[in-house]
Amino acid sequence: MGVKVSKFGGTSLANAVQFRKVEEIVKGDRERRYIVVSAPGKRHKTDTKITDLLYQLYEKRQQNQDYTDILSQISDRYLQLVEELGLTLDIRSHLKELADNVEAGASLDYIASRGEYFNGVILADLLGYSFLDPVGVIVFNEAGSYNDALTHQNMVQALKKHEKAVIPGFYGASENGDIKIFSRGGSDITGAIVARGAAADVYENWTDVSGFLMADPTIVENPKQIKDISYKELRELSYMGAKVLHEETIFPVLKAGIPINIRNTNDPSNTGTMIVSKVNGSRERGAITGIAGVKDFTVIAVEKYLMNYEVGYVRKMLSVLEKYNISFEHIPSGIDNICVIISSHELNGKLEKLVEEITQVCQPDSIMVYEDMCLITTVGHGMAYTPGMAARLFGALAAAGINVRMIDQGSSEINIIVGVENKDYEEAVRAIYNAFV
Ligand code: ASP
Secondary structure: OOOEEEEEOHHHHOOHHHHHHHHHHHHOOOOEEEEEEOOOOOOOOOOOOHHHHHHHHHHHHHOOOOOHHHHHHHHHHHHHHHHHOOOOOOHHHHHHHHHHHHHOOOOHHHHHHHHHHHHHHHHHHHHOOEEOOOOOOOEEOOOOOEOHHHHHHHHHHHHHOOOOEEEEOOEEEEOOOOEEEOOOOOHHHHHHHHHHHOOOOEEEEEEOOOOOEOOOOOOOOOOOEOOEEEHHHHHHHHHOOOOOOOHHHHHHHHHHOOOEEEEEOOOOOOOOEEEEOOOOOOOOOOOOOEEEEEEEEEEEEEEOOOHHHOOOHHHHHHHHHHHOOOOOOEOOEOOOEEEEEEEHHHHOOOHHHHHHHHHHHHOOOEEEEEEEEEEEEEEOHHHOOOOOHHHHHHHHHHHOOOOOOEEEEOOOOOEEEEEEEHHHHHHHHHHHHHHHO
């Protein structure tokens, strides 16, 4: 029998109705043996996630303010959940333990982790699965990151002891047993670690969308769903804003060659998006996988005659950025010119000083600044080695009357990035989509 690791996000476990959907999904496939859970998410738009309430609880306690109201909001949600699911589980004793530990000065990491912990205890009871606490399995080192090798070894051993288990996401512990959490959204990482430990056939990530769409649905009407996407393509698209997974999720499963399947708990018959190391040959050549983009970039363009003969010119320019602790996105260059493209948020009031210092250090013939630019990336393995892709893209932009200010194509040819003015962003995305889809 194969093994599937299924991680359910906060909206998939927000209330009893959602828990029942999860139960049906898990019971619908015997291979779904290891289940990773987030804390309860929002039940409606104005609701507060349990993890956010736990952060508030910690803050109040730190400031010596009355936190009884928040504590009872948290307790009530779990009590209601257990009651509506008709479970006999003694969740009160777990909640009391939290209250006692908060009173005794528990750490933020401990408090924040309880959202997943309680949810894990409840789902394990509902499904009749073992409960596997990641303490002693997922190990964090002093610097705060998890110890990949040791964690993997522990996980393999721990999973061997359980035929079927529910594992709370988001946390582990240091070697001395103190609870440590991942960054926000980190249950995705736990899911990936469990999938690797179980040598799973697939890592299912259940959320409230049916995977990735080819373009932002607020810009393109009814964009097509992406059926399969490679890790590399996903990296390109998510770097440009198309985010569904926590960024560090890919690493453990990539190492083990396990595909990730993004699925929708509210629409389980939809097969979602499959993230794989290599897209199969069935994909039409010349097709694109997706389009994503980000607004608000600033371009600093430097020109100097005979720049290409001057050794160290780029290094001098980049050393100024380093001094101001600014990271850049791209550096397209010509023979005697070079541009640095920087997210405007990074600049944060430093632009004038930066330009002054680049002028001083690099002595350019001219230095120009263009603000309010956006970058749009068109991604797809089908683009590599396919003649005419760039022509199609630029033809579409020209036909829409959009002025392209910058072009960048990675050496792997799986994406073309264009820079246009912010005001042309939406129109440009639509033009590219319509040219290829
Ligand atoms: N509950 C945590 C958060 O809200 C972790 C997660 O859901 O993945 O960030």
